[in-house]
Amino acid sequence: MAADAWSPTPVLLTVDLVILTLREERLCVLLVERGEDPFRGVLALPGGFLNHAGEEILDAAHRELSEETALATGTVHLEQLATYGAADRDPRGRVVSVAHLAIAPHLPEPVAGTDARDAAWVAVEAVLSGKTALAFDHRQIVADGIERARSRLEFSALATAFCGELFTIVELQHVYEAVWGTELDTRNFYRKVQAVKGFIVPAGSGRKSTGGRPAQLYRAGPQTVLSPPLIRPALAEVQGNEGVEGL
């Protein structure tokens, strides 16, 4: 059993999901409108309590993910992000959330949640700038998730998780540009991604002629760690350029 006189205090565990995708070359996060108190009517991350005592945390995240996106579970990248447990983060009591980061290929339209909550893709800038208010500490969780994704793009092959099975190098470049929020030089990008062994492998020169020269197609290669990495451009001495936006 536990320790001596006192018993450990039980807490409620939830999983929350930061699901990122690209829509029209913008990085978006999936949010749902809460159908119940607390924060009824406010946007929040999809998530929920563990289903039963024996449910694994990662399984619960997968379950929530497929409920919200109706995507084949194997297709989507899913990893644990961090745990948020501030004593006052949930007015219902002590609720600790294990946040996860999911990356999905472009989903055209959000799928209505199981319990009739509205789901919507929201551009991440609206969340980071505070223009879109979120329930609980979910804005912080989104910020942490985005930072994780930005970092992962440098050192792992995560970018391919934003693409379908087949993709072009230009599409991949758009992933990097949208997630990092920068513009990249096409020539240097081509050179660098092709220099990383096992990152992307050619998959024939396929279809989809959009009125220009048809693109070479690629699929994700076997390598998950990029070597050499694709370092994101330094933010040029970050001074006071934080979150200042339209509002």
Place this chain on the structure above:
Amino acid sequence: MAADAWSPTPVLLTVDLVILTLREERLCVLLVERGEDPFRGVLALPGGFLNHAGEEILDAAHRELSEETALATGTVHLEQLATYGAADRDPRGRVVSVAHLAIAPHLPEPVAGTDARDAAWVAVEAVLSGKTALAFDHRQIVADGIERARSRLEFSALATAFCGELFTIVELQHVYEAVWGTELDTRNFYRKVQAVKGFIVPAGSGRKSTGGRPAQLYRAGPQTVLSPPLIRPALAEVQGNEGVEGL
């Protein structure tokens, strides 16, 4: 309140600590011998349940840390590592652990734990290789903590947390070598650490003459992010060289 028919299942929350330090130029982790079941007598990470319903997770980690190391709390680097919640990880029931990573300057001797458990510094290789058995899933947690520390050394100023307030460049190099498990070239190391602005700042040419030329002393600088980073040497095409060791 929660959802519809069922109520969310409460779980017990613990914090576990991967406390790393250098002893005789080897990377060591602090382990305690468990005084109670389950795993009585087996080595485990220091940690424990939250003290009361309102205790913050990070506060609990700090509390456990000072109980084990008797170190000024402000001195020690402490960050959340990951959360481990496999349904079968603890025979007592559903116990979810939020693991933390702590980095401490060389502590000469382990401090006996509060409840008379024996505490000991163990070289990390003994844990990673399986030579030293650990309770629960603590071996995995240690492995994850070490990997986190290795990565942090590349991009953050974490290495200085292994040193006292004043240190020499050679000492700093030993930190990198011990944590990464590699040997570094002295000349390149001097050049690189001094090229990173704000990483280390000179603190006079102090005492401690050990029979050779007295070393320049440094203290940690204001910068926590290293730019350019100190990339660890590639592991030369990792093939099948995983965890194979003495046992």
Place this chain on the structure above:
DNA sequence: GGAATAGTGTCTTTAAGACACTATCAA
């Protein structure tokens, strides 16, 4: 002077960044 530790300088190679044009297809 010798033992011990601290500190440095140069050359080569690799990758990054800046920069503008050619190639292929559809209408």
Place this chain on the structure above:
DNA sequence: TTGATAGTGTCTTAAAGACACTATTCC
């Protein structure tokens, strides 16, 4: 042939890696 998109080559600069000797102190 025009519009649209895909793809490439070179030069310069910065950083990494390899490599061996000089400097300062104590005895």
